[in-house]
Amino acid sequence: MLEVKDAVKIFHRGTVNERPALNGLSLKLETGDFSAVIGSNGAGKSTLLNAIAGGISIDSGTVSVDGHDLTSSPTHKRAKWVARVFQDPLGGTAGPMTIEENLALAALRGQRHSLRLGLNSQRRDYYRDLLKTLGLGLEDRLTAKVELLSGGQRQSLALIMAIITEPAVLLLDEHCAALDPKTAGIVMDSTVKAIEAAGLTTLMVTHNMQHAIEYGNRLIMLEAGQLRLEMSGAEKTSLDVESLVERFHITDDKILLS
Amino acid sequence: MMEIFNNFYNLVPVTFTQSLIYALVAAGIMIPFRILNFPDLTSEGSFPFGGAICAALLVAGYHPIAATLIAVAGAFAAGCCTAFIHLKLKINTLLAGILMMTMLFSINLRVMGKSNVALFDTQNLLEVVWKNTGTELDQQIAVFVILVIVICLVLLWFFKTEIGMAMRAVGANLNMASAQGISTWAYTIVGLGIANGLNGLAGAILVQQQGYSDVNMGLGILIDGLAAVIIGETLLGRQAVWRQIAAPFLGSVVYYQLISLGLAAGLQPSDIKLATGIFVLITLGLPVLRGGSAETMKLRE
Numbered sequence: 001m002l003e004v005k006d007a008v009k010i011f012h013r014g015t016v017n018e019r020p021a022l023n024g025l026s027l028k029l030e031t032g033d034f035s036a037v038i039g040s041n042g043a044g045k046s047t048l049l050n051a052i053a054g055g056i057s058i059d060s061g062t063v064s065v066d067g068h069d070l071t072s073s074p075t076h077k078r079a080k081w082v083a084r085v086f087q088d089p090l091g092g093t094a095g096p097m098t099i100e101e102n103l104a105l106a107a108l109r110g111q112r113h114s115l116r117l118g119l120n121s122q123r124r125d126y127y128r129d130l131l132k133t134l135g136l137g138l139e140d141r142l143t144a145k146v147e148l149l150s151g152g153q154r155q156s157l158a159l160i161m162a163i164i165t166e167p168a169v170l171l172l173d174e175h176c177a178a179l180d181p182k183t184a185g186i187v188m189d190s191t192v193k194a195i196e197a198a199g200l201t202t203l204m205v206t207h208n209m210q211h212a213i214e215y216g217n218r219l220i221m222l223e224a225g226q227l228r229l230e231m232s233g234a235e236k237t238s239l240d241v242e243s244l245v246e247r248f249h250i251t252d253d254k255i256l257l258s
Numbered sequence: 259m260m261e262i263f264n265n266f267y268n269l270v271p272v273t274f275t276q277s278l279i280y281a282l283v284a285a286g287i288m289i290p291f292r293i294l295n296f297p298d299l300t301s302e303g304s305f306p307f308g309g310a311i312c313a314a315l316l317v318a319g320y321h322p323i324a325a326t327l328i329a330v331a332g333a334f335a336a337g338c339c340t341a342f343i344h345l346k347l348k349i350n351t352l353l354a355g356i357l358m359m360t361m362l363f364s365i366n367l368r369v370m371g372k373s374n375v376a377l378f379d380t381q382n383l384l385e386v387v388w389k390n391t392g393t394e395l396d397q398q399i400a401v402f403v404i405l406v407i408v409i410c411l412v413l414l415w416f417f418k419t420e421i422g423m424a425m426r427a428v429g430a431n432l433n434m435a436s437a438q439g440i441s442t443w444a445y446t447i448v449g450l451g452i453a454n455g456l457n458g459l460a461g462a463i464l465v466q467q468q469g470y471s472d473v474n475m476g477l478g479i480l481i482d483g484l485a486a487v488i489i490g491e492t493l494l495g496r497q498a499v500w501r502q503i504a505a506p507f508l509g510s511v512v513y514y515q516l517i518s519l520g521l522a523a524g525l526q527p528s529d530i531k532l533a534t535g536i537f538v539l540i541t542l543g544l545p546v547l548r549g550g551s552a553e554t555m556k557l558r559e
Contacts, residue, residue, distance in 0.1 A: 053437070079439030092437065094430035097423070104420070105427050109439040113420040145497075161438075 002029040002052065002169045002201055007061035009047055009225075021047035022058060023225030029169075029218075031066075034195055034202040036212035039222035045205045048222065049171050052203070054078040065168050080110030083167035085158050085175040092158035095147035099138060099157060102146055103127045106161035130160050134190055152183035156190060163194050170195065172204040176211075188215070209241045266522035270515065271395055277514035278402035279464050280482065282409065284490070284506030284513075286456035287483035292502055293417070294429040294449045299355030299480055300340045301457045303362030304333040306476035308458025310366040313375040313471035322383040326462045333458020336362060337450035345443050359476075366473050373473045375465075382466035398467065406507060409456070414503045425449050426499075478531045485534050486510040488541045 009022040021044045029035055039045050050056040052063055054075035062071045065081040086092045093102050104118045104127075124142060131139040134156045138149075146154060155175060162170060172191065176184035192215055195202050206212050212219055218232040219239070229247070231239070283305055290298035308329040315325035336358060343354040367373060388397050416422040427435040428445040435442050465471040483506070490509025494501040517530060525533065 074441075075436040076439050076441045079437060084437055086433070086437075091431075091433055094427045094434050096430045097426060101423055101426075105423055105435075105438045105440070108420055108424075111439075113424050113440075115416075115419045115421055117415075117418055118420045118423040119418070 001031050001066055002203070003027070003062075003064045004048070004052065005062045005064075007048070007051055007063070008059045009044075009051060009056065010059055013059075020225050022051060022061075024061070025222070025226055026061075027220070027227060029201050029203065031168075031201050032199045033218055034200070034216035035204065035218035035220055036216045037203060037205045037220045037222060038207070038209070038212050039228070043222040044225040045222055046173065047225070049084070049173050049203065049205060052078075052169065053082050053084050053171055081168040082171060083109070083162040083165065083169070084171040084173065085155070085162045087174040087177055089151040089154040089158065089178060092161065093146045093154055096145060098143050098145055099131075099149075100124060100127055100142040102157065102161060103130070103164065106164045109165050109167075130164065131157075133193075134160065150183075152179050152187060155179060155183075155187050159187065159191055159194065163198060163200065166198050166200065168201060170200045170202040172202065172206075174205050174207060177207060209244060213239050213241065213244060262522050262524075266519050269518050269522065271399065273514050273518040274511065275395060275398050275402060275467070276464075277511045278399075278406050279460050279467065280479075280486070280514060281406055281507045281510035282456045282460035282463075283479055284483040284486040284510040285409070285413065285503075286453045286460070287480060288487045288502070288506040289453040289456075290450055291484070291487070292429075292496070293426055294446060294453075296341070296344070296351050296429070296446060296450065297355070298337070298340060298450055298453065299352060300337055300358045300362075300450070300454050301483060302476045302478075302480050303359030303366070304336045304454040304457040304476075305461040305479050306366050306471075306473060307336055307362050307369075308333045308461030309465040309471040309475055310369040310375075310461075310473070311458070312462035313377055313465050314369050314371070316377055316380040316382065316466070317375060322381055322386050322466065326383055326459070326466075329462035330455045330459045333461070334451040334455035336458075337452070337454025338447045340454075341447040341450040345446060363473065370471060370473065375471045377465060377469050377471070382469075383463065384466060410504060410507050414500055417499055417503065478534070481531065481534050481538055482513070483510075485538050486513040488538065489513050489516075492541070 004025060004027040007022045007025045008020070010018060010020045012018050025044065025048065037045055037048070047056065051058045054070070054073060054077075058071070062069060064070060068081065070078050070081070084092070094105070100119055104123060107123070127142060128139040136153055136156055138153060138157065146157065149157065159175070175191070176188050179187060188211060194200070202216070204216065213236070217236065218230065219236050220230045221228045283301060287298070287301055290296045311332045312325045312329040315328060316322065340354050340358040343349050343357060344351050349357070384398060384401065387401055417426060424435070424440045425445045425448070427438065427440060428442050428449070432442050435445070461475070464475070486509035487506045488509065489512050490505030490507065491502075493508055493512070494505050496502050496505070520530070520533065521527065
């Protein structure tokens, strides 16, 4: 369960550039909820994800996961509960390290690192099985450096890394936006399959209205750092892009075009 | 020509011995530069710091093993300080290293009490390890070869452990590392500590091998070490972890023989630093002039 309460974050406070990114935002996801987050640029989507993952600290309010108050924890302490796939395929993986090393580090998330060897045949077998589910042939390239992979392969690996520990909260930060449509479709399919298989509590920021409608059991729209509207259940299932645009008075070109 | 070769040939064992000690410094320079992506200049201070601590303690009557270990600990702490200055005070990595090495110069003088300490009648580590190692070159070579191989293997093992892999991740991608629950602060601090601990160990061994400690013995060591790392990487490549780890060791052995060859051929000792500097400039600069390579650009952050 993810709970954000009265989160306030104001950038450049006290200057002419003062800009409230989160303006008393409250949000609650029950365990197993899969919610899409939409909103125009500057609505606070990225700030919200950063506030949950620990990239920025909020000025006031609280962030808690499964009853643990994470408000003042640094990113690496939150990693035990919160996993994230970045928009930039280079962001979530270590390029100079091999596929198996990246997976090993992800699998150790939230545990103490020891002086045991990071890889052994048992772990390798496990990673191979996980990679097979992607159907990209990565299971035969365990010792290849990640920097040699394509953007789509890298993002798929980042996805496997994020879910390998079955995190209490999964954050997807427009993770398909930097990929070509076909690859984006493949990565999105694996994402949904993995989320449904493990019943992960997920917050997915997207600019793609179709994805927002099609996937997940909830839909949230942010505006000016606040929760503008939310939908769930039958109300969401009956939605189509036109009615969504109409209801939310969406005028953002980027959203309409994607 | 024959004379040049003879001069060089006669010096091969002595040069080899010294290059094994300097290999530890090259490794101590490679780790921050290549693995942590933190260009660290502390070595110019931590290398003589290890020597100074060791010399002062030996004169004070400490056992050579204790003196050496304390020297390593001191240099380890110096490396941690550089990392801390960068992380906490947000001071640029290069400037943090320069600050630390400048401060260490004064500290080294304080530790030794004067600029040069002779160690002729004190016991040293080499004698403790093997009876005649203090004087016999063959024995020194045997001891150093074993020491260097052991340290190389330990480093290789370390960077394959969970902790070592986490450290490499910090150097590869800070965001990814913290997202995987790795404390980038802790690993940067400890990583620089380990690297400078190696520098301090080299300093401590060198003063015991040569029988004196000098406050200026770190002068130019960074460029020497960097040149050794580059030569090693050219010979071995960087594709696998073991190549990256072995590069400074092999590079150091080759580099100091090249210097020795240059000296035998008539290069003035005072010109060596210029020659080394130009060599490093060319190897780092050439790929960029040829059309740019992100790989070497990394060193310039």
